[in-house]
Amino acid sequence: MAKWCTTCDRPVEGDTCEVCGQSVEEPTREPMELKYKFFIVVTVIYLIWRLYQLISWLTH
Numbered sequence: 001m002a003k004w005c006t007t008c009d010r011p012v013e014g015d016t017c018e019v020c021g022q023s024v025e026e027p028t029r030e031p032m033e034l035k036y037k038f039f040i041v042v043t044v045i046y047l048i049w050r051l052y053q054l055i056s057w058l059t060h
């Protein structure tokens with residue numbers, strides 16, 4: 001599995017990034033994806049809530 005360089009924001013094959021030369025110890029991609037999924041869920045819930053308010057405002 002490819003590791004992830006946070007400095008260049010690109011996948012790295014091996015232990016050292018070919019572009020910036022930093023050693024990549026552990027893949028840090030999974031926590032970022034979890035944050036991204038959480039942000040999407042919060043945004044969808046907010047949009048549904050706003051849509052519900054709009055519909056209730058239109059029908060009254």
Ligand SMILES: [Zn+2]
Nearest residue numbers: 005008017020
């Ligand atoms: Zn890099």
